Amino acid sequence: MTTTTTATASSKVLRVPPADPETAAAHFHRRFTFEADVADVHADVESAAGGFVLVDSRSSEAWAQGHIPGAVHLPxxxxxxRAAELVPPGSVVVTYCWGPGCNGATRAAYEFAAAGYRVKEMLGGFEYWSREGFPVEDAAGLRRSAPDPLTAPVSGGGASCGC
Known part of the structure; x- marks a missing residue:
């Protein structure tokens, strides 16, 4: 339920007023230049759209436990x-780590940017990739878990939240 009322002094949400629409649009556009959604990365991986190298920045133990098929492992x-050895210079890089409680993908994105790469961070990391029911690879091969209903629709294979 959405209610439109005059802001009161007691509103915690509105104690700092929202930005004007032009400033807000610039801010949100800027975020898109740094971040990629798990579902969008999945869609591009599945369609072979290309255009970026997906990099798993976790430890060897984490990689062995499961990773996104086709990702490059680079802690x-x-x-x-080792970046230039594993990721061609000039490539766009999308980094991921464990999940939203970890800033490893942010640290990895920083390292790639410092090395001269254009880079984005995959929001949600490996946790949300697997929770949305996308394929995971390990030594035994490919596997998929059922989508978590708190992260993706159960019907339709969990491929998109529809947003």
Whole structure:
């Protein structure tokens, strides 16, 4: 339910007024230049749209536990020494780590940017990739979990929240 009323001094949401529409549009556009959604990354991976290299910045133990098929494994601490060896210079990079409670993908994105790459961070990380029911790869092969109804629609395979 949405209610339109005059803001009162007791509103915690409106104690700092929202930006004007032009400033807000610029802010949200800017965020899109730094972030990619799990569902959008999945759609591009599935369609082979290309245009970016997906990089898993987690440890070798985490990678072995499961990773996104087709991702390049490059732990954050190794990026300065090994990025050019594993990711062609000039590539757009999309980084991911565990999930929203971890800033590893942000650290990895920083390292790639510092090395001269254009980069985006995949919001939600490996956690939301797997929770949305997208394929995960490990030594045993590919597997899929049922979509978590709190992250993606159960019907339709969890491919998109529809937003």
């Amino acid at each position: 954050t601490d190794e990026i300065p020494a």
